[in-house]
Each structure stands twice: as structure tokens, then as C-alpha cells.
Amino acid sequence: MTSHFLLGIDTGGTYTDAVLFHETHGVVAKAKSLTTRHDLAIGIAGAVDAVILEAGVEVSAISLVSLSTTLATNALVEGQGGRAGLVMIGFGPDDLKRSGLADALGSDPVIYLNGGHDVHGNENPLDLAALDEVLPELARGVSSFAVAGYFAVRNPAHEIRVRDRIREISHLPVTCSHELSSKLGGPRRALTTLLNARLVSMIDRLVGACENFLVARGISAPMMVVRGDGALISASEAKLRPIETILSGPAASLVGAHYLTGLDAAVVSDIGGTTTDVAVMEAGRPRLDAEGAVVGGFRTMVEAVAMRTYGLGGDSEVRVNERGLVATFELGPRRLLPLSLAAQAHSDAILTVLQRQVRSPHLGRNDGRFAIRTGVPDYLASGLLPQEQALFEKIGTAPVALDQLLTSTPQKATLDRLVARGLVHLCGLTPSDAMHALGRQNQWNAEAARLGLVLACRIKDGSARPVATTVEELAEKIVDRLTRQSAEVILSACLAEDGLGDLDPAKSKAIDRALQRPPGIVRFAVSLDRPLVGLGASAPVYYPAIAQMLGSESVVPPDADVANAVGAVVGQVRTSATVFITTPEEGVFILNGAGETLRFIDEAKGFEAARARARSVALDQARLNGAADPVVSMVEQVDAADIEGTRKLVEARFIATASGRPRIATD
Structure with missing residues (x-):
């Protein structure tokens, strides 16, 4: 075999997997090594060195490295992460009661500043006095900061000023909410930002360990990381937005499951050491959760596969x-x-x-x-x-x-x-x-x-x-308990997909009889309408019995133990940019999002400027994330009201999505 090889790495809670992949021959070599949390490079080296040795290829033949990980997901499920300081601009203490923000914050410190913006991007004066007073001491007790401003998605100026002040004084990592989501909903955006800040040091260590290892081995190829929606982003971007890597491992496993099985419709369940991840695949693609990924009981604003993650695994x-x-x-x-x-x-x-x-x-x-x-x-x-x-x-x-x-x-x-x-x-x-x-x-x-x-x-x-x-x-x-609990979480995920999320398989007597099949005059049965694809190192051991309990066909593909690492190298780069047009007064159109605020008095010109900005920003971001030749698609959502026979624009959203295969190293 000649041409380029792709190296896929998956760092899980227990094992680090590696595969060497060829685009025409598939998986050429695979290996596992224990994840070494004190020094992640050791586990990475163990797996990667083994696949290179098994395949017998020169490191110069490796043209792309792609990484998926469950570390961020596991950290949120287990309630782990660094201590973060939350700065709320234009919000008050009552806002902590919304979207589970108070529960997520726990004992971590929070600072309230006057400021923020309105829906059209107009500012309320920002007062940094409260921040300046506590910042020097606070910086000694946290590992990172999260900054969330009122309507920051319409105007991020205050978040940027606060971010710069914190960096100047503390030299610690800072996450701003506008960098993570363009959606409205300040408390949930603040929650997402807080979780991101807690994960910064963990993902920074992981990506840094992988980068250092590649340099030490002389592998000079672009490095990508799998996002929670299955798309790829550059390693440098992943270090800035680690929250986007929650459900990275599960998303990669779904991409890998479709490649390894060829099934277009399946229930995919991936059992690891810490978690079991369940998703339903239709038409060869996982459904994305439009409301945002739920991990560790918290609803984030991160677009990710509609995966349900449960704290159940071999460990x-x-x-x-x-x-x-x-x-x-x-x-x-x-x-x-x-x-x-x-x-x-x-x-x-x-x-x-x-x-x-x-x-x-x-x-x-x-x-x-x-x-x-x-x-x-x-x-x-x-x-x-x-x-x-x-x-x-x-x-x-x-x-x-x-x-x-x-x-x-x-x-x-x-x-x-x-x-x-x-x-x-x-x-x-x-x-x-x-x-x-x-x-x-x-x-x-x-x-x-x-x-x-x-x-x-x-x-x-x-x-x-x-x-x-x-x-x-x-x-x-x-x-037997693992088999039963696994069947219950798989059923729970499937029932939720069918709109029956209120039915708890762990508490239902009818489902209990269906799963246990005790003797009786009345027979209860439960089954899935599609195969159950089992992934993970222990899948061949557990999933035949789980599938039998669920009345489903069991499919455990040959490379089920490294499906995540396979999914990491067969995915695409995909980025999106959202631009808004609002009308604060008759005949005035304000453009916000993905850049500076602009004012128009002609709706058509405003719309065209919004399209051009969304397209340009999406393309630039895709290239920044490592796409070779991205292509763009555009979705336009225009909300308008008819008032006494006159059309009145409420809001228009222009969402551009750019996608393409990642760049590879060439000779």
C-alpha cells in the first residue's frame, strides 16, 4: 500500500485506542493501551507505537491525525472539573435559579457586574469595579474563568472587555459565552460557558500530550479533534472550546458504527469503563439534538448528536x-x-x-x-x-x-x-x-x-x-445486573425517541415482566424494531445477552473495540455562522452576529450583507478548523408579522454551514 495513512486516536476513561486507517483498505492496524491520566502521553504512545509497529509503515506516511475523547463527557457525568470563576454581566442572583445554573455552579465563585446589551445590541454602561476589587485574590483560587453577558450574542463588546481585563491580571484561561453559542437564553449560555471553563485544563492537557507525542515521533501531520456532533475541528480550536468535545467519543462511535456495519437504521450502544452511550441511527446518520446536549444532568447549548449518556460501564x-x-x-x-x-x-x-x-x-x-x-x-x-x-x-x-x-x-x-x-x-x-x-x-x-x-x-x-x-x-x-441495567438504559433512550420519555423502564412493572419473562397466563414482551449495534472493548461479552433480553438482533462489528478511533478519521469538518437582522424602529434594520453591528435603512441590502457575512465567516472558520475545500449551504429564517395589512419584520436569521474533508499533509 502506498499513499496516505490516517491515524485515529480515542482517549477514553479506561483505554486509549489507536487505528491506522487507509481510505481504500480500511483499518490496517489497531491497538489499545491503558489511559494514563497523570500523563496522557504515556497511554497515547503505547497505543500509537503499537499500531505503527504492527502496520510496518514509516511515520512520514501519516498525513492526518484525528482525536476523539470521552474525558470531557466523563468529567461532567462524574461531576469533575477544575474550579472556575463565573462573571455575569447584566445578570442578577435570581438568574442563577434558571437552567440549573445554581446547581452547576455549586461552591464556585460568581461575580455580578452592571452592563450588558439589549436585543438590538445597544449597551448599558459596563462597571468593572466589582471585578477589579476581587480579581487578584480570586485568581489564586480558580483554574479558569467563564464570562457571560446579557445579550452578548448580539453584541459581545462587554464580554471581550472583561475577558481582556481578567487575562491581563490573572493570566488564566477565559471563556466567553458568545464564543460558544449564537442562541439566546443567557442563563443556559452561562451554564455552557461555566462547564467549558472547567474543562479547559483537561482538554488542553490531552491535546498538548498528543501534540508533544507527535513531535517526539516525527509525525508532522495536521491534528483534528472530533466535536460532539461528529464533525472535526482543529486541535487549536478544541483547546479554546473544549465544551464542544462533550460527546466527542460517542459521536465518533456513531460515525464509526455506520462505517463498520453499513447499517442505515440501528440502535447504537457504546459501553465503556465509565458510561454507556445510546443513540438511534436513521438513514445512516445520527439525529442532532436541537435543544443542546444533556450531559451530567445539565442541558447545554452545545449542538451534538442526540445521544443519551448514562453512568454505567464496566468500571x-x-x-x-x-x-x-x-x-x-x-x-x-x-x-x-x-x-x-x-x-x-x-x-x-x-x-x-x-x-x-x-x-x-x-x-x-x-x-x-x-x-x-x-x-x-x-x-x-x-x-x-x-x-x-x-x-x-x-x-x-x-x-x-x-x-x-x-x-x-x-x-x-x-x-x-x-x-x-x-x-x-x-x-x-x-x-x-x-x-x-x-x-x-x-x-x-x-x-x-x-x-x-x-x-x-x-x-x-x-x-x-x-x-x-x-x-x-x-x-x-x-x-446479570449490568445486563439488566444496560437493557433499561437502552429502552429508556429508545422510548424517549418515540416520545415516551415519561415511561421509566426501571420502575415499570410491565417492562419488568417483559424483561424477566416469568411464567404466567399473560405474557409481556418488548422488542426493538432494528438491530442493536454493540460497541466497546467489552461489547462481545455483554451485548449478545442484552440484545436477547430486548428481543433484538445483536450486531457487534469486527472492529467494535476501536469504533471511536475509526469514526475519528472518517468524519468531516463542519462549521456554521449565524447573523441576525432586527428592526428596533420603522425603516431601520440592525445587523448583529459574527462581527461588528451594522445599521441599514434598506431591508434588501441588510439581508444581502447578512448572507455575505454568514457565508464568509463560515468559510473562514471551516478553513481555520482544517477543511481543505469547504462548500457552503445557507438556511434563512425570517419572522415577520402582518400588522393592519403591513408586513413588519421581527427578526431574520441567516445560518451558513461550511463543510469539507480535513486537509492532509502532502509530500
Whole structure:
């Protein structure tokens, strides 16, 4: 084979995947390496070096690198991310109550400034005094800033002034709301901006690690990142707008699923270590969520695939509810570092403690649990409370047993806050451990998995009986729970697509009977009208049973384990620009969006200027994002009222979309 090779990389919560792809021969080589959160370049190097070696190609033959990731999605699902300062211009405290902004903000600081604009872009005077007063001290307690101004999508001048002032004083990353969305709805735009600010350092580290690795290996090819809608953007743009990479991995998996299966209609479910992502594919394309992606319970303004993400995966926390007469199991939403995986890298530290706990005659509250630092840079630990800092200092780069770490009940809540900040991993029992104990997975340390299950078998239900009598019995119960919970989340996503989102499969007795199929006079059944495509490294292990429970055909394509990385290299660059025309008074037409405000007294001339600006900005952005020969399509939405027989323009929107394949390196 000659010509160009494309390198696809997917960095997930557990594994980093790499594929070497040829546009006529498909997947030439593939490999996996454990994601190393303390230094992402290690995991990237492990996977990429392996595919290059397997394919036997020169690095000079690689003409494009494309990256997808679930790190941003996982961070939001698990409530992680850096501490961000939110600056609200022209808003008040009551606005925090809208769109879930107060819940998203949590304990992060917020500053209110007088200013902002009206719907036509006219300003209210901006007062920076409140910002100047607190900025020097505040900058020492956050890792980034988010700025949201009233009607900033019509006139971003105040956001830009505040951004420049913060950068001048703090030298920290700043995200402005107008850079992320052209839609109205200030609080939700502020929410999106806040989440973006929290993700900046994470995605910056990921892209930087990949760029550094490519330089070290002599790979001089353009680098792209998959957006949440499946389109590609340049790496430099992804670092500025990391929120656009939420659902990057799932979007890439859908693009990859269509390529790998050729199916135009399917339910696609991708199981990873942290999450299960479900989407419905029609006519070979996933539907985009017009309202904005929902991740971690928050509705953002990020245009993304209509994907539903659930905190359920192979590394989900196993929670036992022993209060009832018969113990029940629940999985997730929190990800744990599986005992089998932790022991792979720290065999003595894990096995010695588990063996000690097994020898003890009584089960301790924290048996089978460990804590270990994630290894993120020290500056991301800024703003810790004294008790958090004290506990954090006791946790190192080797696992420490919780029965030795925690000496008082309040420390458990302190540890949970360190986990939520992304500073500490909890290690414990997961479905991956159950699979290792059953011999259905074998990549990690099965002995640690067995010991963890031995400890869990000691848990007793409300009638004082052990939850399981053997390791195998408990492992099967955990795997059965993953099968059932997976079926429920897939059904939940499909019912929502059918307009039946109020029906909860986890609570419906009818659906419970349909899934369990107990004997009875009345038979309940449930099925899907299309195949279930299972993706992910563990898909061949889990999805045949899930599809059988759902009465559906199971399709697990040959390269299902690297579908995200495949999707990363077969996508297109796609950008859009929106320009508005409004009429503040009779015969006056104001052009806003994607540049400076202009005033016209002729509607036709205003419309033509709006079209030209939207087209030009979309093309420029597509080229900036790495498109080789982008083409433009235009959508015009004109809202006008008929008042006493006279047409009155309310608002006109001109949306230009430019798309094309990414540029590749040439000889």
C-alpha cells in the first residue's frame, strides 16, 4: 500500500485506542493501551507505537491525525472539573435559579457586574469595579474563568472587555459565552460557558500530550479533534472550546458504527469503563439534538448528536443495598478503578491489603476500597479546604487502603469531594472484576478481583444471609445486573425517541415482566424494531445477552473495540455562522452576529450583507478548523408579522454551514 495513512486516536476513561486507517483498505492496524491520566502521553504512545509497529509503515506516511475523547463527557457525568470563576454581566442572583445554573455552579465563585446589551445590541454602561476589587485574590483560587453577558450574542463588546481585563491580571484561561453559542437564553449560555471553563485544563492537557507525542515521533501531520456532533475541528480550536468535545467519543462511535456495519437504521450502544452511550441511527446518520446536549444532568447549548449518556460501564461502582430481606445490586454512576486493574500496576499494595482483610473474621466498612491520586498537575488542586488538603497529602501515587486512610466518619465526605474534583481515584469492586473472576476477561489481575468478591460475599441482607455463597455466584449476579441495567438504559433512550420519555423502564412493572419473562397466563414482551449495534472493548461479552433480553438482533462489528478511533478519521469538518437582522424602529434594520453591528435603512441590502457575512465567516472558520475545500449551504429564517395589512419584520436569521474533508499533509 502506498499513499496516505490516517491515524485515529480515542482517549477514553479506561483505554486509549489507536487505528491506522487507509481510505481504500480500511483499518490496517489497531491497538489499545491503558489511559494514563497523570500523563496522557504515556497511554497515547503505547497505543500509537503499537499500531505503527504492527502496520510496518514509516511515520512520514501519516498525513492526518484525528482525536476523539470521552474525558470531557466523563468529567461532567462524574461531576469533575477544575474550579472556575463565573462573571455575569447584566445578570442578577435570581438568574442563577434558571437552567440549573445554581446547581452547576455549586461552591464556585460568581461575580455580578452592571452592563450588558439589549436585543438590538445597544449597551448599558459596563462597571468593572466589582471585578477589579476581587480579581487578584480570586485568581489564586480558580483554574479558569467563564464570562457571560446579557445579550452578548448580539453584541459581545462587554464580554471581550472583561475577558481582556481578567487575562491581563490573572493570566488564566477565559471563556466567553458568545464564543460558544449564537442562541439566546443567557442563563443556559452561562451554564455552557461555566462547564467549558472547567474543562479547559483537561482538554488542553490531552491535546498538548498528543501534540508533544507527535513531535517526539516525527509525525508532522495536521491534528483534528472530533466535536460532539461528529464533525472535526482543529486541535487549536478544541483547546479554546473544549465544551464542544462533550460527546466527542460517542459521536465518533456513531460515525464509526455506520462505517463498520453499513447499517442505515440501528440502535447504537457504546459501553465503556465509565458510561454507556445510546443513540438511534436513521438513514445512516445520527439525529442532532436541537435543544443542546444533556450531559451530567445539565442541558447545554452545545449542538451534538442526540445521544443519551448514562453512568454505567464496566468500571461502574458496585453498590449493594442490604436493607431489604433480599439484597439488591445497583451499578454506577460513579466509576471506580477496578481492583483487578489497580493490582496490575500495584500488585503488592493491593493484594497484601486484600489478603489481610480476608483473614480478618469480620467485614470492615471500608474493606476492599482504596484511594490513589489521579496524578493531575498540582495547580489543579488549588482552593482546597484545610481538611481536604490534609487528607489529600496522605494519599500518594500508590493505592492506600481506606480502612487505614479514614479515621473518622466526616473524612468520607472529604474524600468524596477530592474524587469529585478529579484529584483522587477510588479503587473498588466493579463488573470488570466480576468478569475477571468468571474468566470472561483476562487482561488484568484476576486474583485481586477474586479477593474483592470474597470480601463482598460477607455482606448480609436484611434476613442475615450472605448476599452470595460463592465468588462465582456473586460475580454472576453483578454481570446479570449490568445486563439488566444496560437493557433499561437502552429502552429508556429508545422510548424517549418515540416520545415516551415519561415511561421509566426501571420502575415499570410491565417492562419488568417483559424483561424477566416469568411464567404466567399473560405474557409481556418488548422488542426493538432494528438491530442493536454493540460497541466497546467489552461489547462481545455483554451485548449478545442484552440484545436477547430486548428481543433484538445483536450486531457487534469486527472492529467494535476501536469504533471511536475509526469514526475519528472518517468524519468531516463542519462549521456554521449565524447573523441576525432586527428592526428596533420603522425603516431601520440592525445587523448583529459574527462581527461588528451594522445599521441599514434598506431591508434588501441588510439581508444581502447578512448572507455575505454568514457565508464568509463560515468559510473562514471551516478553513481555520482544517477543511481543505469547504462548500457552503445557507438556511434563512425570517419572522415577520402582518400588522393592519403591513408586513413588519421581527427578526431574520441567516445560518451558513461550511463543510469539507480535513486537509492532509502532502509530500
